[in-house]
Each structure stands twice: as C-alpha cells, then as structure tokens.
Amino acid sequence: MASELESSLEASFSSSCVVPGASGCLPPARSRIFKIIVIGDSNVGKTCLTYRFCAGRFPDRTEATIGVDFRERAVEIDGERIKIQLWDTAGQERFRKSMVQHYYRNVHAVVFVYDVTNAASFHSLPAWIEECRQHLLASDIPRILVGNKCDLRSAVQVPTDLAQKFADAHSMPLFETSAKSPHDSDHVEAIFMTLAHKLKSHKPLVLSQPPEDAVALRPEARPALPCWC
Numbered sequence: 001m002a003s004e005l006e007s008s009l010e011a012s013f014s015s016s017c018v019v020p021g022a023s024g025c026l027p028p029a030r031s032r033i034f035k036i037i038v039i040g041d042s043n044v045g046k047t048c049l050t051y052r053f054c055a056g057r058f059p060d061r062t063e064a065t066i067g068v069d070f071r072e073r074a075v076e077i078d079g080e081r082i083k084i085q086l087w088d089t090a091g092q093e094r095f096r097k098s099m100v101q102h103y104y105r106n107v108h109a110v111v112f113v114y115d116v117t118n119a120a121s122f123h124s125l126p127a128w129i130e131e132c133r134q135h136l137l138a139s140d141i142p143r144i145l146v147g148n149k150c151d152l153r154s155a156v157q158v159p160t161d162l163a164q165k166f167a168d169a170h171s172m173p174l175f176e177t178s179a180k181s182p183h184d185s186d187h188v189e190a191i192f193m194t195l196a197h198k199l200k201s202h203k204p205l206v207l208s209q210p211p212e213d214a215v216a217l218r219p220e221a222r223p224a225l226p227c228w229c
C-alpha cells in the first residue's frame with residue numbers, strides 16, 4: 001500500500017476525474033498533494049491529531065498504530081485546491097521496523113509530536129530528529145513541534161518555556177494543543193493550515209508540459225531556507 005501511494009505521490013498531483021474526455025465530465029481538476037509525516041513516541045496522540053484535522057473530531061477510540069495510517073484532506077488556499085496527506089506513523093518501535101524507509105520518501109514536511117503530560121516523550125525528540133537525519137531528509141523542509149494534550153492542565157510535565165527553548169534550538173515553531181479539546185491553546189486546524197500555507201509557498205511544483213493523461217513534474221529552483229519566524 002505504501003509503495004502504491006508513493007508512486008502516486010511521486011507525481012504529487014491527483015485528479016478528480018479519471019476518464020479524460022468522458023461526456024459530462026469536466027476537465028480534471030488537479031490538486032497538488034503534500035505528504036506530511038507525523039512522528040513521535042507512542043501514545044502522544046498522533047492518530048488523534050491527524051484524525052482531528054482530517055475528520056474534524058476526536059476519535060471515539062484508538063489503538064496503537066501498526067506501520068502507518070494515511071489520512072487526507074483537501075483544502076483551498078488562495079484559490080488553489082491542495083491535498084494534505086498526513087502519514088500517521090507508529091510510535092512503537094516494533095510496529096515501525098518494516099515501514100520506516102517508506103515514511104521518509106518524498107516528504108514535504110515533518111510534524112514532531114510530544115505529550116505535554118509525559119516528559120519522556122519530550123526527551124525522545126532528539127532521537128526522532130536524528131532518525132530524520134539518518135534518512136537524509138532535506139534540511140530545508142518545514143518542521144514543526146507540537147505539544148499535545150494541553151487539556152490535561154494539572155498533569156503538565158513539560159513547561160512551555162522548556163519546549164520553546166528546544167524548538168528555538170532546532171529552528172522549529174512550537175504549537176501547544178489538544179486533539180481532544182479544540183478550544184485549548186493552538187487549534188489543530190490552525191496548526192496544519194499554517195503548515196499548508198508554508199508548503200504552498202515554499203515547495204512549488206510546475207508542470208513540465210501540459211498533460212493529457214500523464215503529468216510530469218519538476219520542482220522549481222528552490223527558494224532560500226524558509227523563514228519560520
């Protein structure tokens with residue numbers, strides 16, 4: 001499944017109409033697709049965050065992710081319809097092994113997640129950053145840091161100023177949020193939409209030739225490092 005998905009991602013376009021020229025069918029509306037991987041320790045809430053953004057609600061129940069789950073949502077930014085594809089990865093090492101190389105192919109952005117009520121999940125972040133480095137993730141792709149479960153105020157173990165220092169040291173913006181309670185702190189919707197805006201402006205793709213039934217893409221010359229300030 002991952003490899004099928006990746007081959008479609010290599011094109012980074014999708015079409016809402018797959019029968020060119022069929023009567024009554026409008027010309028295909030192509031959307032750019034952005035692959036965002038969501039990584040962090042098990043139980044920090046990666047599934048709930050991706051579900052909140054794509055389904056608009058907190059899931060009734062979750063189980064440990066095995067391998068990877070995909071969720072997708074189409075959004076419109078400045079008149080362009082783009083697809084945000086979230087790869088919800090397994091936090092447990094035993095459920096990651098077989099899939100890990102797939103996560104890191106053709107990635108457009110990374111979301112690092114920790115649980116504000118679990119200091120260990122915060123202290124694991126350097127290991128997740130190192131994993132990205134080992135998989136040769138380009139240093140200029142957008143990365144953000146998300147502290148989840150802010151609704152559990154009395155149980156917070158990771159103070160905001162500590163998390164902010166870490167984020168600053170790694171040139172990432174920090175968001176504190178709750179997948180469960182959308183009114184707490186930064187809104188999950190706003191976090192992913194902010195990322196979508198950055199991707200739209202910083203990762204342009206252009207058609208190399210007008211396609212009939214095939215699309216070839218090449219990235220434009222890369223702009224300078226994105227500024228997250």
Ligand SMILES: Nc1nc2c(ncn2[C@@H]2O[C@H](COP(=O)(O)OP(=O)(O)OP(=O)(O)O)[C@@H](O)[C@H]2O)c(=O)[nH]1
Pocket residue numbers: 040041042043044045046047048049062063064065066089090091092148149150151152177178179180181
């Ligand atoms: N209170 C609270 N609980 C949350 C929140 N987000 C997730 N949870 C709970 O945390 C637990 C783990 O959530 P998941 O989304 O499955 O965690 P995960 O990071 O995907 O875990 P793995 O799949 O094992 O990597 C579940 O019991 C969720 O209900 C949140 O914002 N607030």
